[in-house]
Amino acid sequence: MRRLISAQCALPRIRAEIEIPGGAPGWLGWLVATDQEGSVVGVAAGGVPVPGEGELYALAVEPGSRRAGVGTALLAAATERMRDYGAREQRVGLPAAADPSLPFYSRLGFTALSPKRWSRPLD
Numbered sequence: 790m791r792r793l794i795s796a797q798c799a800l801p802r803i804r805a806e807i808e809i810p811g812g813a814p815g816w817l818g819w820l821v822a823t824d825q826e827g828s829v830v831g832v833a834a835g836g837v838p839v840p841g842e843g844e845l846y847a848l849a850v851e852p853g854s855r856r857a858g859v860g861t862a863l864l865a866a867a868t869e870r871m872r873d874y875g876a877r878e879q880r881v882g883l884p885a886a887a888d889p890s891l892p893f894y895s896r897l898g899f900t901a902l903s904p905k906r907w908s909r910p911l912d
Contacts (some may be wrong), residue, residue, distance in 0.1 A: 815836045818834070819834050820834070820863050830850065830853075831849060832849050833848045834847040834848075835871060837876050841876060843874075843879040844879075845864070848860060877910065877911050878909070878911060881899065881906075884905070891907075897909070
């Protein structure tokens with residue numbers, strides 16, 4: 790998760806993308822899931838970079854916590870934030886066309902825009 794955050798969601802990168810003049814609300818921050826001991830088991834980040842279009846920047850769950858609803862809960866919380874900022878659609882970019890997370894996104898209603906870009910309506 791640390792590698793994902795530092796590579797894909799470095800604050801200077803996000804700041805540059807959302808401070809474009811005339812831009813949308815943009816960056817909506819990080820969501821963090823912890824276990825009962827307080828250890829981080831998952832993270833999500835997203836925003837609304839274009840009016841009406843939410844973008845999931847990152848979603849990662851520790852291997853030992855997968856298939857326990859952590860990713861689904863993080864996505865639901867990120868989705869709610871995006872809806873609050875007027876998003877009617879949600880997109881995610883994946884690192885590879887055959888990304889292992891495809892079944893997760895497909896199960897939650899995402900469809901392919903291209904081999905690496907997926908979206909779903911939020912209405």
